[in-house]
Amino acid sequence: MSRRLVVALSGGVGGAKLALGLSLILPGDELLVVANTGDDFEHLGLIISPDIDTLTYVLAGIDNPVTGWGRRDETWSFMDSIGALGGEDWFRLGDRDLALHVERSRRLRLGQSLSEVTSDICRRLGIGARIVPMSDDRVRTRLRSEAGWIDFQDYFVRQQCRPVVHELAFDGATSARPHADIVAALRSNEVRAVIICPSNPFISIEPILAMSGMRDAIEASGAPVVAVSPIIGGKAVKGPTAKMMRELGLEASAAGVATRYGDLLDGYIVDHADADGIGDVGARVTIARTLMRSLPDREMLARVTLDAADALALLR
Amino acid sequence: MSRRLVVALSGGVGGAKLALGLSLILPGDELLVVANTGDDFEHLGLIISPDIDTLTYVLAGIDNPVTGWGRRDETWSFMDSIGALGGEDWFRLGDRDLALHVERSRRLRLGQSLSEVTSDICRRLGIGARIVPMSDDRVRTRLRSEAGWIDFQDYFVRQQCRPVVHELAFDGATSARPHADIVAALRSNEVRAVIICPSNPFISIEPILAMSGMRDAIEASGAPVVAVSPIIGGKAVKGPTAKMMRELGLEASAAGVATRYGDLLDGYIVDHADADGIGDVGARVTIARTLMRSLPDREMLARVTLDAADALALLR
Numbered sequence: 001m002s003r004r005l006v007v008a009l010s011g012g013v014g015g016a017k018l019a020l021g022l023s024l025i026l027p028g029d030e031l032l033v034v035a036n037t038g039d040d041f042e043h044l045g046l047i048i049s050p051d052i053d054t055l056t057y058v059l060a061g062i063d064n065p066v067t068g069w070g071r072r073d074e075t076w077s078f079m080d081s082i083g084a085l086g087g088e089d090w091f092r093l094g095d096r097d098l099a100l101h102v103e104r105s106r107r108l109r110l111g112q113s114l115s116e117v118t119s120d121i122c123r124r125l126g127i128g129a130r131i132v133p134m135s136d137d138r139v140r141t142r143l144r145s146e147a148g149w150i151d152f153q154d155y156f157v158r159q160q161c162r163p164v165v166h167e168l169a170f171d172g173a174t175s176a177r178p179h180a181d182i183v184a185a186l187r188s189n190e191v192r193a194v195i196i197c198p199s200n201p202f203i204s205i206e207p208i209l210a211m212s213g214m215r216d217a218i219e220a221s222g223a224p225v226v227a228v229s230p231i232i233g234g235k236a237v238k239g240p241t242a243k244m245m246r247e248l249g250l251e252a253s254a255a256g257v258a259t260r261y262g263d264l265l266d267g268y269i270v271d272h273a274d275a276d277g278i279g280d281v282g283a284r285v286t287i288a289r290t291l292m293r294s295l296p297d298r299e300m301l302a303r304v305t306l307d308a309a310d311a312l313a314l315l316r
Numbered sequence: 317m318s319r320r321l322v323v324a325l326s327g328g329v330g331g332a333k334l335a336l337g338l339s340l341i342l343p344g345d346e347l348l349v350v351a352n353t354g355d356d357f358e359h360l361g362l363i364i365s366p367d368i369d370t371l372t373y374v375l376a377g378i379d380n381p382v383t384g385w386g387r388r389d390e391t392w393s394f395m396d397s398i399g400a401l402g403g404e405d406w407f408r409l410g411d412r413d414l415a416l417h418v419e420r421s422r423r424l425r426l427g428q429s430l431s432e433v434t435s436d437i438c439r440r441l442g443i444g445a446r447i448v449p450m451s452d453d454r455v456r457t458r459l460r461s462e463a464g465w466i467d468f469q470d471y472f473v474r475q476q477c478r479p480v481v482h483e484l485a486f487d488g489a490t491s492a493r494p495h496a497d498i499v500a501a502l503r504s505n506e507v508r509a510v511i512i513c514p515s516n517p518f519i520s521i522e523p524i525l526a527m528s529g530m531r532d533a534i535e536a537s538g539a540p541v542v543a544v545s546p547i548i549g550g551k552a553v554k555g556p557t558a559k560m561m562r563e564l565g566l567e568a569s570a571a572g573v574a575t576r577y578g579d580l581l582d583g584y585i586v587d588h589a590d591a592d593g594i595g596d597v598g599a600r601v602t603i604a605r606t607l608m609r610s611l612p613d614r615e616m617l618a619r620v621t622l623d624a625a626d627a628l629a630l631l632r
Contacts, residue, residue: 044418044419044422045418045421045422045425046418071397073393074393075391075393075411077389077390077391077393077410077411077412078394078411078412078414078415078418080412081387081411081412081414081415081416082415082418082419084440084441085415085416085419085437085440085441086419086436086437086440087415087418087419087422094393095391095393095394095397095411095414096393096394096396096397098394098397098411098414098418099394099397099398099401099403100397100401102360102361102362102394102398102403102414102418103360103398103401103402103403105361106360106361106403109361120402121401121402124400124401124402125400125401
């Protein structure tokens with residue numbers, strides 16, 4: 001089979017779970033994970049890439065199973081100390097996690113690209129699959145609430161998603177170049193499937209899709225595009241997806257997410273809990289258990305998703 | 317008494333012990349500690365000032381009593397993690413200690429001066445005395461060994477002082493401006509004493525004295541200059557002082573240190589162990605217990621040193 005490469009678009013926590021599932025059933029060279037960088041930011045003078053970090057930790061098996069972000073066996077001495085020195089402490093950085101931010105920031109300041117640093121660190125941590133930032137250019141997600149435009153991490157962490165979101169913007173997205181390896185992969189005629197992981201569509205997937213040429217490249221790849229719903233039983237597993245949908249005037253449902261992705265989707269994986277109300281979403285629907293609690297859950301959902309993609313490919 | 321201000325020149329560990337002693341017997345506004353910055357360096361993209369750090373931790377009472385440097389109740393998760401990411405791990409940075417380096421580096425990159433950052437952090441940590449970097453300009457101690465010139469921390473930490481030192485240089489010292497507050501204090505006619513703490517003369521005190529105008533300003537202050545010997549019983553309490561003296565062709569003794577300071581000294585405090593061999597060092601010698609194991613030791617040596625200075629002032 002010449003079409004061997006699976007391209008997965010992912011944000012952090014939920015997306016990383018499916019990416020891990022895919023990495024368990026695919027050889028490393030058959031999985032390319034495109035990481036959202038719209039929520040990257042500078043903090044304490046460090047350059048932080050939360051979604052790359054979560055994907056890295058999850059795929060390396062050193063993630064924190066309690067929080068869903070950060071590293072396992074974490075300690076918090078740095079955070080305990082920074083506040084007393086006048087430093088900002090609203091964004092929690094564990095001591096182990098900090099090593100990645102410090103080392104990455106150091107290398108970026110030396111002129112290495114985000115993708116080079118990411119690739120090297122993945123290699124050092126023994127990750128077989130590739131994690132590629134959606135772009136080495138700067139894209140920053142911002143949100144408009146009652147109080148005006150705010151930066152993503154201000155909304156997401158400092159204000160804990162409390163502001164009502166009226167609009168989103170991805171600063172820099174239209175001028176940012178999708179990473180050359182992503183474009184090359186999509187053009188290669190070797191893509192087996194494009195998987196949209198169960199991440200927040202607005203803040204994790206749409207920054208990726210907002211870059212010039214990205215949607216076109218996905219559609220032109222000839223590969224089936226299959227999304228996994230981040231909504232289960234009308235609720236987000238974690239994070240503000242459902243709240244945000246309501247605030248943006250959309251239906252907070254699995255069907256609502258599919259509508260948002262529109263004609264990009266060929267296949268859509270929804271949970272049993274959402275099977276009744278799903279209706280016609282313009283994509284072939286597969287009903288599955290989508291809640292990923294255990295490692296076998298992640299692997300099983302990855303298989304279901306790939307099977308759905310492969311079935312769609314046979315129909316072409 | 318108009319002459320109320322004590323100016324103490326200090327490096328790290330040994331000097332900080334006497335500085336703490338001084339801080340215990342003087343009101344905060346009567347002690348100005350001049351910190352060596354010749355061993356400052358960039359590491360992991362962070363700007364590190366080891367002597368300022370040690371002085372800060374010691375005077376704030378949060379120093380590590382076991383190592384003599386760094387913070388107490390320290391954890392090492394960051395160090396445990398950085399190596400696996402390809403980062404350098406030869407210079408040990410504790411998780412709590414790291415908060416100071418990250419926060420200082422952030423502020424320096426925003427354009428604040430080293431002295432501003434130091435002053436603010438000292439205030440936040442409740443330090444009454446002032447710690448002032450010898451200069452806000454860059455000075456870097458380098459050493460020439462068999463293998464050529466090497467940076468200070470390379471010699472001191474990475475190579476653990478093993479190279480034989482033939483020569484020292486303080487890059488930038490002649491063009492660096494001594495901090496304005498130090499110059500103003502020395503010119504104020506209000507200096508009670510200039511204390512040279514029991515630090516390594518070559519790498520802690522001489523970078524301070526090497527700056528243009530510094531020696532002259534000290535001599536012109538009209539205050540007695542009293543040094544405390546860093547050599548006890550012919551040995552350094554800690555660090556390479558004695559080894560370095562031998563390598564530079566000097567006598568590794570309390571007298572040798574006094575000779576090195578030359579006519580700058582008015583008074584010299586030496587340990588009982590060195591009383592016999594001290595001879596004429598061109599300064600009034602006071603014999604005392606100079607080993608500072610306990611807090612009362614520090615306070616007592618500070619009293620002895622100040623008393624010696626005050627006695628010298630009465631002779632003028």
